[in-house]
Amino acid sequence: MLGRMDSPTWPLPVTVLEGGRIRLRPLREADADNLVATSTDPDTIRYSPLPDEYTRDTALDYIRGAQDASRAMIWAIELLDEPDSLAGVIELRGVYPHAGYVDVGYRTAPWARGRGAAKEALLLATRHAFTHGCHRVELLAAVDNIASRRVAERCGFQFEGIARDREYLHGAYRDLAMYSLLSTDGDGDGAGE
Template identity: 40%
Template sequence: MPAVVLETDRLRLRAFTEADTDAVHAGASDPSTQEWLPMPRPGVAYTREDAHQWCVVHAPQARATGDGQQWAAVEAATDRFVGSFGFTRTLWQSMTTEMGYWVAPWARGRGYAAEAAAALSRWALDQGFERVELKAAMPNAASRRVAEKVGFHFEGIERNAMPLHEGRTDLALYSLIPGDLG
């Protein structure tokens, strides 16, 4: 994928840098983030080193390998870190990709997730992607509202699809295709 910076009314979505390490660690290790996204893997605590590796190795590597692209979302006015947004599991032959994100606890409830998700979705479809998927844990009402607010269509439930720190959860599957943008 091409390296690109995206701008919305309130956000700038840019590449991760080493300077994002502490903000990523704070947001990703927060219990409310970990409830739905067991990073780095189920049963393992998220460390500052995990955040550092994400910022300087894994996020840039996603674009370089063609798996997807990751953006650090920051407030345009303050440069304060808002969250992580990106694409993964990109299938180039079928031009499909999956969106994933998390938002720092301080930034939740402000519409930032929907704003960033809408910008990324539009960008992907403008690049020629035919389908963007978004999956959210069934009980994660906030993430499901983001998908619906952006215009993703609910397609169904992937049963027992994702491990959590304790147990597993069903995933709600949403999609957005070019005709949905109207």
């Protein structure tokens, strides 16, 4: 079990995190083309609220915005055996940081899917949040996004139910599955496997 600090720090310190086969690092302008390829992939588009036209300029704006950690900590997911690669992105967003909880979202590059990068990134980001005083990390996934839901479950996140019409995407409301992991649930080390 990870201990809780008296109050969460926000924004959380943005540091390079490493574990398993991945590194979480700040996004760089050199990531722009891979970010475009990830964000225009049909499976990514299907589940992500992204701009209709995701261009290199859109990617560069996102990368520059990632440097402002007042609202979200955004990391590039890099595979250690492929230095300077972009296997995806992961964000911790301060929904109610003063109340001790944040939410997490991630996108995995098509070429990195099925390699455990999302699971390892989720574990690292969640531990980082707990280490800095957060008590609850929430994750929302489209009900039919089985891959994302499996990642949450493999990291020990608990299914809490369905948030009806929680997201408006592609011209329609859709239900989202809600998951959470608490700092008191264990060490966040894939207890759900």
